[in-house]
Amino acid sequence: xxxxxxxxxxxxxxxxxxxxxxxxxxxxxxxxxxxxxxxxxxxxxxxxxxxxxxxxxxxxxxxxxxxxxxxxxxxxxxxxxxxxxxxxxxxxxxxxxxxxxxxxxxxxxxxxxxxxxxxxxxxxxxxxxxxxxxxxxxxxxxxxxxxxxxxxxxxxxxxxxxxxxxxxxxxxxxxxxxxxxxxxxxxxxxxxxxxxxxxxxxxxxxxxxxxxxxxxxxxxxxxxxxxxxxxxxxxxxxxxxxxxxxxxxxxxxxxxxxxxxxxxxxxxxxxxxxxxxxxxxxxxxxxxxxxxxxxxxxxxxxxxxxxxxxxxxxxxxxxxxxxxxxxxxxxxxxxxxxxxxxxxxxxxxxxxxxxxxxxxxxxxxxxxxxxxxxxxxxxxxxxxxxxxxxxxxxxxxxxxxxxxxxxxxxxxxxxxxxxxxxxxxxxxxxxxxxxxxxxxxxxxxxxxxxxxxxxxxxxxxxxxxxxxxxxxxxxxxxxxxxxxxxxxxxxxxxxxxxxxxxxxxxxxxxxxxxxxxxxxxxxxxxxxxxxxxxxxxxxxxxxxxxxxxxxxxxxxxxxxxxxxxxxxxxxxxxxxxxxxxxxxxxxxxxxxxxxxxxxxxxxxxxxxxxxxxxxxxxxxxxxxxxxxxxxxxxxxxxxxxxxxxxxxxxxxxxxxxxxxxxxxxxxxxxxxxxxxxxxxxxxxxxxxxxxxxxxxxxxxxxxxxxxxxxxxxxxxxxxxxxx
Amino acid sequence: xxxxxxxxxxxxxxxxxxxxxxxxxxxxxxxxxxxxxxxxxxxxxxxxxxxxxxxxxxxxxxxxxxxxxxxxxxxxxxxxxxxxxxxxxxxxxxxxxxxxxxxxxxxxxxxxxxxxxxxx
Numbered sequence: 001x002x003x004x005x006x007x008x009x010x011x012x013x014x015x016x017x018x019x020x021x022x023x024x025x026x027x028x029x030x031x032x033x034x035x036x037x038x039x040x041x042x043x044x045x046x047x048x049x050x051x052x053x054x055x056x057x058x059x060x061x062x063x064x065x066x067x068x069x070x071x072x073x074x075x076x077x078x079x080x081x082x083x084x085x086x087x088x089x090x091x092x093x094x095x096x097x098x099x100x101x102x103x104x105x106x107x108x109x110x111x112x113x114x115x116x117x118x119x120x121x122x123x124x125x126x127x128x129x130x131x132x133x134x135x136x137x138x139x140x141x142x143x144x145x146x147x148x149x150x151x152x153x154x155x156x157x158x159x160x161x162x163x164x165x166x167x168x169x170x171x172x173x174x175x176x177x178x179x180x181x182x183x184x185x186x187x188x189x190x191x192x193x194x195x196x197x198x199x200x201x202x203x204x205x206x207x208x209x210x211x212x213x214x215x216x217x218x219x220x221x222x223x224x225x226x227x228x229x230x231x232x233x234x235x236x237x238x239x240x241x242x243x244x245x246x247x248x249x250x251x252x253x254x255x256x257x258x259x260x261x262x263x264x265x266x267x268x269x270x271x272x273x274x275x276x277x278x279x280x281x282x283x284x285x286x287x288x289x290x291x292x293x294x295x296x297x298x299x300x301x302x303x304x305x306x307x308x309x310x311x312x313x314x315x316x317x318x319x320x321x322x323x324x325x326x327x328x329x330x331x332x333x334x335x336x337x338x339x340x341x342x343x344x345x346x347x348x349x350x351x352x353x354x355x356x357x358x359x360x361x362x363x364x365x366x367x368x369x370x371x372x373x374x375x376x377x378x379x380x381x382x383x384x385x386x387x388x389x390x391x392x393x394x395x396x397x398x399x400x401x402x403x404x405x406x407x408x409x410x411x412x413x414x415x416x417x418x419x420x421x422x423x424x425x426x427x428x429x430x431x432x433x434x435x436x437x438x439x440x441x442x443x444x445x446x447x448x449x450x451x452x453x454x455x456x457x458x459x460x461x462x463x464x465x466x467x468x469x470x471x472x473x474x475x476x477x478x479x480x481x482x483x484x485x486x487x488x489x490x491x492x493x494x495x496x497x498x499x500x501x502x503x504x505x506x507x508x509x510x511x512x513x514x515x516x517x518x519x520x521x522x523x524x525x526x527x528x529x530x531x532x533x534x535x536x537x538x539x540x541x542x543x544x545x546x547x548x549x550x551x552x553x554x555x556x557x558x559x560x561x562x563x564x565x566x567x568x569x570x571x572x573x574x575x576x577x578x579x580x581x582x583x584x585x586x587x588x589x590x591x592x593x594x595x596x597x598x599x600x601x602x603x604x605x606x607x608x609x610x611x612x613x614x615x616x617x618x619x620x621x622x623x624x625x626x627x628x629x630x631x632x633x634x635x636x637x638x639x640x641x642x643x644x645x646x647x648x649x650x651x652x653x654x655x656x657x658x659x660x661x662x663x664x665x666x667x668x669x670x671x672x673x674x675x676x677x678x679x680x681x682x683x684x685x686x687x688x689x690x691x692x693x694x695x696x697x698x699x700x701x702x703x704x705x706x707x708x709x710x711x712x713x714x715x716x717x718x719x720x721x722x723x
Numbered sequence: 724x725x726x727x728x729x730x731x732x733x734x735x736x737x738x739x740x741x742x743x744x745x746x747x748x749x750x751x752x753x754x755x756x757x758x759x760x761x762x763x764x765x766x767x768x769x770x771x772x773x774x775x776x777x778x779x780x781x782x783x784x785x786x787x788x789x790x791x792x793x794x795x796x797x798x799x800x801x802x803x804x805x806x807x808x809x810x811x812x813x814x815x816x817x818x819x820x821x822x823x824x825x826x827x828x829x830x831x832x833x834x835x836x837x838x839x840x841x842x843x
Contacts, residue, residue, distance in 0.1 A: 503807035504735050507826035511741035514829045520744060543826055550809070608813065 003057040008136065012056075015214040016049040022220055034089035041081040042220070045213050048074030052210045055139065061130050064139040072115050076108040076150060079157035082187065086161030090168040104157070111150040124150075143198075151198060158191060179223050186219025247316075247337035250323075253330050255281045267307070267316065267337050295320060304340070315344040367444075367464040373457065375401045375417075387466050389436030396437075406433045406441060417448065421457050426450055431467060443471040499550040506546070510539040551612075551685045562606040562692060564716070569599050569634050569642075572607060576614035577632055583622050590629035591618070598636040604716040609689050610644070616686045617646040617709050625650030628706070637712065644711040652703040661699065662687040686711075726751045727771035727840050732761035732787065733805070734779050738827075742774055745829040746836055758782030762790060770800055772836050777806035777815075788818050801839040803832070 023042035030036045048071055055067035083104065087096050114124045126142040162184075169180040193212035195201070247264030251257060257276050268285065270276055276284050282292050288307075295301065301320045308314055317338040323331040361368050367384035371377055377399045380388065388404060390396040401417075402410045409432050420428050427449055434444045445467040451459045515521065517532035524532065573593050584591040614632065621630040628649025635643040653661060662683050690697045690711050701707035729750035733739040734757060743752050750772065755761040758781035765773075765787070773791065777784035784804065791797045804819035805827055806812045812822045821835050 500807045503825040504738065507735070508737040508741065510826040511738065511745075511829050515741065515744055518830065539826065547824075 002059045003054065003063075004059050004137070005057050006136075009053055009056060011214055012049055012053050012210055015210060015216075016046055016053065018218065019043075019046040019049060019213060019216075034085055037081050037085035037088055038220075041078065041085055044074045044077045044081055045216065047071075048078070049210045049213055052207065056136055059137065061128065061139070064130070064137075065128055068139055068141070069115050069118075073112060076111045076115075076154070079154040079161075080104050080108055083157045083161045086164045090164045092164070107149075107153050111146065111153075114146045114150075118144075158187075162187070182219050182223035186216040186223065189213075189215035189219070245339070247335075249281075249335040249337075250332060251281055251335065252332040255333075257281065257284065258332060264335075264337060267314075267339070269307075304344075314339060314341040316340060367466070368461070369464075370451070370459060370461040371401050372459040377401065377404075378459070384464070387436070387442060388434070389438040389440065404434055406435045409433060417460070420448065420450065420460075424450060424452075424457060431471075441468075442466055443468040445470075495549055499546045502542070502546050506539055506543055510536060510543070513539060548682060548685065562609065564604055564606050566602045566604055567607040567610075568601060569603055570595055570601075572610060573614075573632060573634055576611040577618060580615060580618045580622060583619070584630060587622060587625070588627065589622060589625055591622075592629060592631045594631070594633045596634055596636045596642075599634055599642055600715070603642065605693065605713070609693070613686050613689055613711060614644060614646070616682045617644070617711075620682060621646050621648035621650060621707070621709075624648065625706070635710075640715055641712050642715055643713065645708060647706060647708040649706040652705050653699065653701040653707055654703050658699055658701060662697070728753065728768065729772045729774060729836065730755070730761070730764060730768070730770035731774045732756075732758070732779065732784070733774065733776040735776075738776075738805075738825075741829060742827075742832065745833050746774075749833070749837055749840070758784070758787060761787050765791065765794075765797065769797060772801050772803065772839055774803045774805065774832070774836070775819075777804060777808065777811060785815065788815060792818055803835060803839070 019042045023039050023046055026035050026039040026042065030039055051067050051071035051074065055064050055071055058064040058067055080101075084096055084101070087093065111124070114121070118124045123144045123146040125147065126144045128139060128141045131138050131140040165180060165184060165187075169184070190209050190212040193208035197207050197209055244261060245263055247267045248259070248261045249257060249264045250259040257279055260270075260276055265276065269287070270284065282289075285291055291305070298320060299322045301318070303318045303320075304315060305318050306313055306315050317340045319336045319338075321334045323334055325331055361381050364381060365383055367381065367387055369377060369380040369384045377397055380390070380393060380396050385391075385393060385396055388396060402414055405413055413430070413432055416428070416430060419425075427447065429445070429447050431443060431445050434442045436442055443466070444464045446462050446464040448460050448462050450457050451461055513532050513535035516524065517529060517536060573595060577591060577593055581591050618630060618632060625648045630649075631645075631647045633643075633645040633647075635645055637643050687697050690713070693713055695711055695713035697709060697711050699707065699709055727750055729746050729752055731739055731742045731746070731752065731754045733742060733754070736756065739754050739756060743754055746752060753764060753768065753770070755764055758779040760781070761775075761779070762782050773787075775784050775787055779787075782790075784806070788802060788804065791800055791802060801820045802818075804812060804815060804822045805825055806822065807825040809824055812824065816822065820839060823832065823835070
């Protein structure tokens, strides 16, 4: 056995190499759709070409025939693998079951058997001889009857594959067509060459088919690398459609399921069951007959539907599209189903929340409204609409905010809110008169909050209250207060004037009475002297009354402003009792003073008013005491307080009178008071003065046992604070 | 021995009379019934005591008080201020020697005036 290789065989070697490399390379990617049969096909081509090279190179008949027999192993396997590739590549992988592949392989296997045993029956080849042509030493064979059976079978499978591929080519999107064209070209080249060889259309002994495989190799390689055949096979359907979370169902024109992905099966509750492909939709959805009815005859629809109830209830978004060919004939329907339960759930929570807040806002008695950045009304709740005098929201929306106020306020409000916008002050409160749609004036108490969007002011919202009634009440109150103050001032002035005007004639009365009484105008008899004395007494009473009235009037109107300064308590107690000492002596009473050694040497206060308090109290004590003593003490009861205490051994004050003794014009009605007439303002004024000083006056008394008045006062520092 | 001089400036004639009667035993008396007359008189004479009403027609008692205090010539003149207005009197506490709130008791006036009269 010897072989003779010539350079003429080089193209065949290249074709074998390309086929071999493609087989090896594509096998690495055999998981992709259609790649496994493709790789196998390349491997078989490699075997075919490889055997053919050796057949050509062989120099004797037996060797040549041996390689021919081996070559035919590839020849008869190629159409089967091609068909498998075409089926898988055009999305019919499901069809290629094991049984079917075995069935397809029966005839080729028989053929192979025939080839190997040809010498005994000559059914495949009738005869063989050597021939020389174009520099090649060739095996010339005469085909037997089984060869034609084999040829018919081969062409049938190849044609089926071609039809599948061409049909797919027409339907596929443009981006896949280029790739498929190259595959077609690669496939057709050897087919044409084969036809030429078998039917001896080109009279030659050389088999052109393997040479055409060079075109096949180049074509396939180009399809592979240029169009990325292995990366995205057009029927990535398995991955994309089956992996989709959305359900997808394709129906034919008779409502039978052509395709359904796992998600759709799971949604309609078919998971785990046998493939529903081929069943009618009505059969599959026998549990939901309403659904079929609902979408019967519907051409195109987007709808929401629900399966299940309660906790397990799920919501779906259903899209139904009717598929038509170019002649508008119905091909079937495409249904996609998306699970929108989560979205529905969120939506319903949002709706609830929105409804809740809306209810609060709509039912609020306060006015709530919003304006956009231009100052145009964009929302007003019913309370706001009502107060602003609008019949309905449509009338109000778009109104300019300044048009809702009285004209004279507009300039000021514009400035106010412009300032808020510019300074981005988040909150303001303003009161202003608003103008209602029906022309009434209503006072607004308006809280304004700015609405921000990305740090930009895009409008404002307001929470307001109708404060008209409050404003009116306040105005009425202010007028009343002014009137009262005015009336009080007038009263005080009158009182002051009257008192003042009374003093001068009183001077005349008192003066002349005293002069008479003191015998200035000659010696008086007893009756005359008594009369003069009575005039003096009455004049003195009237004087006291005038003094008290004036003091009371001043205290009432708070004209009494304390003139505080540092003073020495020792001097105060001495000065304020000196004047009354004469009176005490006249009545034969002891007037004692004492000073607590713990008292500071200097205190801060209104010395003149304190003197007035002491004189009042001591004067009263002397007045209501017939015998015994009047004691004036300055005490230090606590660290923060000092006290003035005036005790007497007088008639005392009945318990029931103690309650009202400090009220103006109240006096204890008794023989003593009738003897000691006053108008009952002394203690009232004293209490008012003590109050002004921030102190407290208390009384302890038992009828017949005397009385003790205690004035408790805070010790103040110079700044007026209590120490 | 000449009596000290008391100048009574009081617009109410009755009070003026009462004061004059009250003080005439111990003082040489001169009287005026309005402020301007009082001021004129004070330019010519140096009274020991002036009994001065605060509320006067013409120059007010306050003006007269200040004019006396500003006059070196009258540095020894004592002033008894009489007034019906307690608050106003209070503000002049430092400038007057004595303040009497009307109505004025003649006995009290006499006693106080004698106390102010320079000894000898």
